[in-house]
Amino acid sequence: EKSTNCIPFDLPRTFPTLAFFCEGGPLHEDCARILEAYTFFRPDIGYVQGMSFLAAMLLLYLPAYPAFVGLCNLLNTPSVLGLYTLEPQAVACRARLFRSFCAQQLPAVARCIDEVGLMPEMFLIEWFITIFAKCLPLDVASVIWDLFLLDGEVVLYCTAIALFRILEPSILHPDGRSGPTAATPDLESISRSLGEDLRKRVNDPDELLWHVREVWRRAPPQLLEEIRAIENTEFGATPSGGSGVLAANMPRGPPAFLASVRAALVSRWTSR
Numbered sequence: 001e002k003s004t005n006c007i008p009f010d011l012p013r014t015f016p017t018l019a020f021f022c023e024g025g026p027l028h029e030d031c032a033r034i035l036e037a038y039t040f041f042r043p044d045i046g047y048v049q050g051m052s053f054l055a056a057m058l059l060l061y062l063p064a065y066p067a068f069v070g071l072c073n074l075l076n077t078p079s080v081l082g083l084y085t086l087e088p089q090a091v092a093c094r095a096r097l098f099r100s101f102c103a104q105q106l107p108a109v110a111r112c113i114d115e116v117g118l119m120p121e122m123f124l125i126e127w128f129i130t131i132f133a134k135c136l137p138l139d140v141a142s143v144i145w146d147l148f149l150l151d152g153e154v155v156l157y158c159t160a161i162a163l164f165r166i167l168e169p170s171i172l173h174p175d176g177r178s179g180p181t182a183a184t185p186d187l188e189s190i191s192r193s194l195g196e197d198l199r200k201r202v203n204d205p206d207e208l209l210w211h212v213r214e215v216w217r218r219a220p221p222q223l224l225e226e227i228r229a230i231e232n233t234e235f236g237a238t239p240s241g242g243s244g245v246l247a248a249n250m251p252r253g254p255p256a257f258l259a260s261v262r263a264a265l266v267s268r269w270t271s272r
Helices: 002-013 028-041 051-059 064-074 078-084 088-105 107-115 121-129 138-151 154-172 187-194 196-201 205-218 221-236 256-270
Strands: none
Touching: 002 028, 002 051, 028 051, 028 064, 051 064, 051 138, 078 088, 078 121, 078 221, 088 107, 088 121, 088 154, 088 221, 107 154, 121 154, 138 154, 138 205, 154 187, 154 196, 154 205, 154 221, 187 196
């Protein structure tokens, strides 16, 4: 319960440009109550930084009680739960899978981040536990949420690689030049690309969606199956049927709380 003391400090930093969740904002009280309720509902987890973005995103689309139910279900999915509890095995597994994915899709970028000592854990955990809501503009992050809720954890990896695809020129050529006189990438320049430059560069939902689909299309089936196997077995989860949007030949059912919105999301994204 002591973790609830962090909530008042985190809410003003949650989608700050909207001003919905700062003190006096129209959704501040609802978001605070949802997060406090979850803390008492799951005292074994408590409040962890990043949860405010999940609750806030749900509140932008749902009334308070359905948003609370959605938050509880979302935080119970293997994709998110292991990272919020900081299970070492869950974190290490995600980092390993990302390295494999990146080496297969973007070998030059993979070598670069290894050479400068950038560990996937330094950015991947924040991206995954907020489902990219913290690092991307709201309208762009909403696209990823739709896809994640339909297709599961694979979307998180495809999105991470898609972001590196978009940022590849600035990562490999931080000063915009190539050749012997060009600046050499270092930890500071890459961190800047993944931080302040990311939100400025990735601002088109359709562009990101295209890159995510391209990453998915080029991904080795065995790697996608490994991600699905982890998602379906971790913490006792079981596989279920259903139809995905990104890859119709690799179906997976959505979490139970999405039943009422699934049809609308499928219609929305298959028509794009």
